[in-house]
Amino acid sequence: MEIAKQKKINFLFEASVGGGIPIIRPLNQSLTADEIEEITGILNGTTNYILSKMKTQGSEFATVLKEAQELGYAERNPEADVEGFDACRKIAILTSLAYGMHVDFEQIYTEGITKITAEDIKYANALDASIKLLATSKNVDGKVYAMVAPKMINDKHPLFSVNGVFNGILVKGNLLGDVMFYGSGAGKLPTASAVVSDVVDATKHMGTNIMTLWSSKHLNPADMSTYESKFFVRVPAREEESAKELFKIEKVVSIPDIDGEYAFITEKMAEEAFEEAMKKLSIINRIRVEF
Amino acid sequence: MEIAKQKKINFLFEASVGGGIPIIRPLNQSLTADEIEEITGILNGTTNYILSKMKTQGSEFATVLKEAQELGYAERNPEADVEGFDACRKIAILTSLAYGMHVDFEQIYTEGITKITAEDIKYANALDASIKLLATSKNVDGKVYAMVAPKMINDKHPLFSVNGVFNGILVKGNLLGDVMFYGSGAGKLPTASAVVSDVVDATKHMGTNIMTLWSSKHLNPADMSTYESKFFVRVPAREEESAKELFKIEKVVSIPDIDGEYAFITEKMAEEAFEEAMKKLSIINRIRVEF
Numbered sequence: 001m002e003i004a005k006q007k008k009i010n011f012l013f014e015a016s017v018g019g020g021i022p023i024i025r026p027l028n029q030s031l032t033a034d035e036i037e038e039i040t041g042i043l044n045g046t047t048n049y050i051l052s053k054m055k056t057q058g059s060e061f062a063t064v065l066k067e068a069q070e071l072g073y074a075e076r077n078p079e080a081d082v083e084g085f086d087a088c089r090k091i092a093i094l095t096s097l098a099y100g101m102h103v104d105f106e107q108i109y110t111e112g113i114t115k116i117t118a119e120d121i122k123y124a125n126a127l128d129a130s131i132k133l134l135a136t137s138k139n140v141d142g143k144v145y146a147m148v149a150p151k152m153i154n155d156k157h158p159l160f161s162v163n164g165v166f167n168g169i170l171v172k173g174n175l176l177g178d179v180m181f182y183g184s185g186a187g188k189l190p191t192a193s194a195v196v197s198d199v200v201d202a203t204k205h206m207g208t209n210i211m212t213l214w215s216s217k218h219l220n221p222a223d224m225s226t227y228e229s230k231f232f233v234r235v236p237a238r239e240e241e242s243a244k245e246l247f248k249i250e251k252v253v254s255i256p257d258i259d260g261e262y263a264f265i266t267e268k269m270a271e272e273a274f275e276e277a278m279k280k281l282s283i284i285n286r287i288r289v290e291f
Numbered sequence: 292m293e294i295a296k297q298k299k300i301n302f303l304f305e306a307s308v309g310g311g312i313p314i315i316r317p318l319n320q321s322l323t324a325d326e327i328e329e330i331t332g333i334l335n336g337t338t339n340y341i342l343s344k345m346k347t348q349g350s351e352f353a354t355v356l357k358e359a360q361e362l363g364y365a366e367r368n369p370e371a372d373v374e375g376f377d378a379c380r381k382i383a384i385l386t387s388l389a390y391g392m393h394v395d396f397e398q399i400y401t402e403g404i405t406k407i408t409a410e411d412i413k414y415a416n417a418l419d420a421s422i423k424l425l426a427t428s429k430n431v432d433g434k435v436y437a438m439v440a441p442k443m444i445n446d447k448h449p450l451f452s453v454n455g456v457f458n459g460i461l462v463k464g465n466l467l468g469d470v471m472f473y474g475s476g477a478g479k480l481p482t483a484s485a486v487v488s489d490v491v492d493a494t495k496h497m498g499t500n501i502m503t504l505w506s507s508k509h510l511n512p513a514d515m516s517t518y519e520s521k522f523f524v525r526v527p528a529r530e531e532e533s534a535k536e537l538f539k540i541e542k543v544v545s546i547p548d549i550d551g552e553y554a555f556i557t558e559k560m561a562e563e564a565f566e567e568a569m570k571k572l573s574i575i576n577r578i579r580v581e582f
Contacts, residue, residue, distance in 0.1 A: 033487030
């Protein structure tokens with residue numbers, strides 16, 4: 001981008017995030033008056049397809065992954081998708097654009113969906129919630145937290161109804177409030193549509209560099225240890241008392257056909273404090289909660 | 292816009308549709324590779340607020356309008372909103388941008404929400420549907436139909452969960468498929484955000500006119516008489532037999548606490564044929580159906 005600026009040409013990449021959804025250009029040109037407080041996206045269609053299918057079919061991750069591979073929705077080597085690496089690279093691009101500084105994707109906390117089980121989905125259903133792989137960057141008092149992780153959201157969240165291979169991107173601006181962009185995140189035609197829009201834009205700007213805010217200055221994401229969220233936690237039933245001592249519990253979740261465990265949602269707490277407390281329990285699973 | 296082109300300056304109007312939602316610039320610059328097949332929007336926050344409240348409270352239009360006026364969501368003289376005129380002017384702008392020709396708002400078929408009753412909403416609920424004021428332009432075999440009217444949609448429709456004062460705009464492109472934009476359609480800060488983005492854009496393009504496709508050539512919307520949709524219809528119970536003779540009925544809708552009437556959804560039919568048939572019945576109400 002610096003070379004392009006020097007040479008008065010353009011380096012454009014609308015198709016790099018959200019396939020055909022216009023998001024790079026709006027962030028660059030339309031949301032210029034706002035301070036971006038948060039960007040949260042469902043940025044990977046493969047994992048969203050898998051999680052949506054696990055919900056509708058009640059199947060396990062491995063089963064749905066195999067189906068998705070047979071249908072061509074997941075690659076033979078699905079690691080980049082299911083481990084969250086693809087979503088991580090995309091939120092690195094959006095965060096860099098939003099704050100005008102380069103964010104290294106290696107510095108973004110990234111968790112995939114391989115540990116999500118059919119039982120986790122059952123709990124989510126009991127809470128009228130869905131588990132989605134969310135890629136987020138959030139400006140909290142000047143510190144930018146960036147992460148990719150599966151999270152439980154309910155129907156109050158604008159991304160709740162983004163299902164299947166679709167992508168959705170929520171942008172919170174200090175003036176704008178919430179804006180959401182939704183569409184096909186992949187596929188040859190939507191992606192081609194984004195590439196052609198770049199070609200058209202480049203042609204309209206022959207001899208001038210379209211101004212962007214992305215400088216080569218580095219933005220180091222804040223240390224996740226101070227990041228606060230609620231957690232959905234499952235521990236063996238025998239650890240109910242210890243869990244009650246270790247956590248401020250907002251809600252206990254029990255469902256008829258799962259026995260022998262104690263499941264609950266904590267109050268908001270820092271990642272570090274959560275990790276500390278969890279060391280004292282035999283965790284079955286834990287998923288961050290956004291409601 | 293022609294004068295601006297001649298003088299190499301810019302005439303920008305991002306805030307004119309959808310408040311802070313970036314939609315004018317994406318239509319102009321990002322969706323350039325696509326042929327736009329349809330634009331459908333919830334473009335007026337006041338009517339969307341009223342319809343959402345009628346649904347959640349079960350109240351009549353007049354009651355909710357009064358509340359909305361007291362809260363400042365509706366103006367003292369609410370005609371421009373509730374009769375659909377505001378949405379009409381906005382879909383005229385989007386249609387002109389999408390097809391690169393000027394559409395006169397007076398030529399767009401426009402119906403408001405003043406005739407929607409609490410009973411209509413009850414029927415919609417029974418169908419797991421919502422009634423929304425949709426502003427649409429649709430390219431059917433080269434003919435562009437444009438209309439504003441209350442329509443029943445269900446949760447398969449991307450605009451179903453756009454509630455309260457929010458706006459949502461669905462764009463269908465021949466390559467892109469569905470793209471949806473969602474956000475605050477009004478309010479001083481979101482609107483200011485859009486205005487400032489125009490100022491920034493104008494500053495970036497000093498001395499050059501940003502290319503747009505909107506020519507002064509006129510696009511005459513197609514005659515609505517050939518436009519096809521399904522209709523939800525309520526007639527007095529005594530006219531059940533006549534209704535069955537006049538219409539191909541896809542579904543009968545009955546709800547426990549409404550007596551003395553026969554309600555149904557027709558198969559898809561042209562507006563003209565529908566109007567003809569309705570002349571022979573004492574209609575209670577009719578609403579177009581999009582599912």
